[in-house]
Amino acid sequence: MNEIISGCITAIHLILTRDPSVMEITMLTLQVTLTAVLIATCISIPLGSCITFREFFGKKYVIGVIQTLYAFPTVIIGLFCFLLLSKSGPLGFLGWLFTPHGMILGQTLLVMPIMTGLTISALQAIPKSITDTIAVLGATSRQFLFTHLREARFAIMATVIVGFSRAISEVGAAIMIGGNIRGHTRILTTSISLNTSMGDIDMSLALGFILLGIALLVNIAMGLVQQR
Amino acid sequence: MIEIDNVTKWFSEKQVLSGITEIIPDGECFTIIGPSGQGKSTLLRIIAMLDTPSSGGVLIDGNDVSHAPLELRRKLGMVFQQPVAFKESVYDNIALGLRYRGFRKDTIQYRVSTILEQIGLLGYENRKAPTLSGGEMQRVSLARVLVTEPDILLLDEPTANLDPVSVQVIESLISSYHKTGHTVLMSTHDLYQGQRLCDRIGAMMHGTFIQTGSPKDVFTRPISVEVANFIGVSNIFDGMIKGFDDESMMIQTEFGVLKGKKTSSCSQKRRSEFHIGERGAVSVRPEEIKIYSVNEKGNIQDNVFSGLIIAVAAYGLLTNVTLDLDGATLTAQLRWSEVADLDSSSRDHVFVHIPSHAVHFMSL
Numbered sequence: 001m002n003e004i005i006s007g008c009i010t011a012i013h014l015i016l017t018r019d020p021s022v023m024e025i026t027m028l029t030l031q032v033t034l035t036a037v038l039i040a041t042c043i044s045i046p047l048g049s050c051i052t053f054r055e056f057f058g059k060k061y062v063i064g065v066i067q068t069l070y071a072f073p074t075v076i077i078g079l080f081c082f083l084l085l086s087k088s089g090p091l092g093f094l095g096w097l098f099t100p101h102g103m104i105l106g107q108t109l110l111v112m113p114i115m116t117g118l119t120i121s122a123l124q125a126i127p128k129s130i131t132d133t134i135a136v137l138g139a140t141s142r143q144f145l146f147t148h149l150r151e152a153r154f155a156i157m158a159t160v161i162v163g164f165s166r167a168i169s170e171v172g173a174a175i176m177i178g179g180n181i182r183g184h185t186r187i188l189t190t191s192i193s194l195n196t197s198m199g200d201i202d203m204s205l206a207l208g209f210i211l212l213g214i215a216l217l218v219n220i221a222m223g224l225v226q227q228r
Numbered sequence: 229m230i231e232i233d234n235v236t237k238w239f240s241e242k243q244v245l246s247g248i249t250e251i252i253p254d255g256e257c258f259t260i261i262g263p264s265g266q267g268k269s270t271l272l273r274i275i276a277m278l279d280t281p282s283s284g285g286v287l288i289d290g291n292d293v294s295h296a297p298l299e300l301r302r303k304l305g306m307v308f309q310q311p312v313a314f315k316e317s318v319y320d321n322i323a324l325g326l327r328y329r330g331f332r333k334d335t336i337q338y339r340v341s342t343i344l345e346q347i348g349l350l351g352y353e354n355r356k357a358p359t360l361s362g363g364e365m366q367r368v369s370l371a372r373v374l375v376t377e378p379d380i381l382l383l384d385e386p387t388a389n390l391d392p393v394s395v396q397v398i399e400s401l402i403s404s405y406h407k408t409g410h411t412v413l414m415s416t417h418d419l420y421q422g423q424r425l426c427d428r429i430g431a432m433m434h435g436t437f438i439q440t441g442s443p444k445d446v447f448t449r450p451i452s453v454e455v456a457n458f459i460g461v462s463n464i465f466d467g468m469i470k471g472f473d474d475e476s477m478m479i480q481t482e483f484g485v486l487k488g489k490k491t492s493s494c495s496q497k498r499r500s501e502f503h504i505g506e507r508g509a510v511s512v513r514p515e516e517i518k519i520y521s522v523n524e525k526g527n528i529q530d531n532v533f534s535g536l537i538i539a540v541a542a543y544g545l546l547t548n549v550t551l552d553l554d555g556a557t558l559t560a561q562l563r564w565s566e567v568a569d570l571d572s573s574s575r576d577h578v579f580v581h582i583p584s585h586a587v588h589f590m591s592l
Contacts, residue, residue: 133312133369136276137325137376138302147324151314 011206048119069113078176122155363394488587516586
């Protein structure tokens with residue numbers, strides 16, 4: 001019990017004094033995660049819209065596969081990206097293995113299914129009467145799509161939050177693709193894992209608080225936007 | 229002009245529309261009436277290019293709607309039974325169609341303000357539309373369409389379940405829009421609304437129009453018992469044509485022989501096709517029936533029957549008087565004063581006069 005309390009005190013001290021190593025890890029985490037979520041958003045929303053509004057053979061199965069991928073284990077994503085990015089892999093020429101770029105790729109692939117699936121759900125939840133109204137008002141295809149996205153904006157915002165939460169909290173893919181290299185690819189989750197295994201509980205708790213704090217801040221910000 | 233050409237629609241094994249053909253000229257207000265599930269909404273959705281027919285087609289100003297070209301879609305506007313509100317302000321809701329069409333901001337502002345005044349929601353610009361009441365939301369739905377000034381206005385039971393104020397505002401807007409020469413095609417359960425607003429009525433049953441005509445035609449000369457029942461005609465009896473003379477037809481009913489005017493007693497389509505011995509149904513309009521006490525009968529000869537008053541009940545400003553005519557039950561609608569004028573001593577036993585123009589013969 002004492003260990004936890006002293007760990008908490010040290011953690012607060014590390015945060016308040018802006019410990020350089022903690023700040024570095026935090027900044028890299030935000031950089032990797034936010035980039036991955038941004039890329040995933042740019043791909044998932046158009047892809048989800050396309051799947052929702054286009055009729056094609058096997059649509060139900062495609063949606064089923066996407067939903068199955070929600071629970072895709074992060075280590076499998078890590079393994080898949082490792083094989084892709086390793087020197088002998090098809091994307092080995094990029095030289096992204098054990099770099100933040102590789103980690104961004106991994107996190108993007110990790111959150112894309114969930115963001116695409118939730119975008120589909122958000123758009124499908126729009127009442128048919130709204131869709132019919134947009135159509136009879138004489139919207140072009142682009143206006144049709146943007147009006148739907150605007151109507152589903154709160155649900156889509158929630159989709160982005162879920163994607164962000166999944167990306168920032170994953171550890172398996174980040175370790176396998178990034179290698180947890182100090183000062184280069186070490187992020188909050190991989191660092192917590194390493195420090196805990198090394199017995200540095202203070203540092204782990206500090207990083208854990210920061211991770212929770214980021215998640216909380218993002219959720220509060222999104223909540224405020226939704227209330228407007 | 230809307231040309232509906234032999235349109236059918238199947239949903240799996242169920243046929244909803246079975247070969248509808250109708251022409252709705254420019255500037256006409258046409259109301260579709262009929263029980264639920266007869267295909268009224270489906271027909272409107274096909275015209276609005278939200279559904280495609282299984283066979284047949286719809287032409288608008290000579291253009292086939294099956295490919296739903298944008299310029300044709302923008303000639304139409306449709307309001308649905310359920311009020312539709314986007315998660316935006318009232319202003320943004322109404323401005324949506326104008327923004328799609330690329331109108332300038334000041335034009336949008338002018339048009340939205342004008343229509344807001346017309347629908348009685350001036351000052352509501354910044355209110356979130358989903359927070360409005362159902363009636364207000366439906367007014368916004370109508371305004372959103374009218375502000376784009378479509379050539380053809382399609383309305384799918386636009387005032388169902390709304391408060392009287394909203395109904396009045398919406399009817400007034402529809403009426404004004406029609407008067408400016410626009411075509412209005414509307415489905416409604418409110419038969420009187422159809423009468424009030426429209427030039428022509430189409431009674432839709434079993435997926436087709438079984439009768440079209442002016443409101444007066446449809447309401448006074450329903451083509452069949454089914455239509456008569458739907459439009460609320462009371463006093464329907466079995467009947468058989470017994471004979472004709474120059475102006476009248478004699479119809480044998482369970483309480484005696486009724487004389488009906490030829491012009492009013494059979495539908496225009498079938499007038500020449502009726503023959504002696506033909507069986508059908510005869511309706512008697514309750515508001516035309518006269519009741520006399522025994523002492524007042526005078527010298528009226530035709531269509532006078534002896535009867536008993538078995539019930540008197542208030543019916544708004546009128547009174548429903550239920551009569552027994554030799555075993556047949558007939559309802560008459562009288563003013564309160566007429567009921568009071570009946571000689572109280574002989575109120576139970578009366579003479580009933582059914583004017584020949586109130587008699588209408590229908591084929592089965």
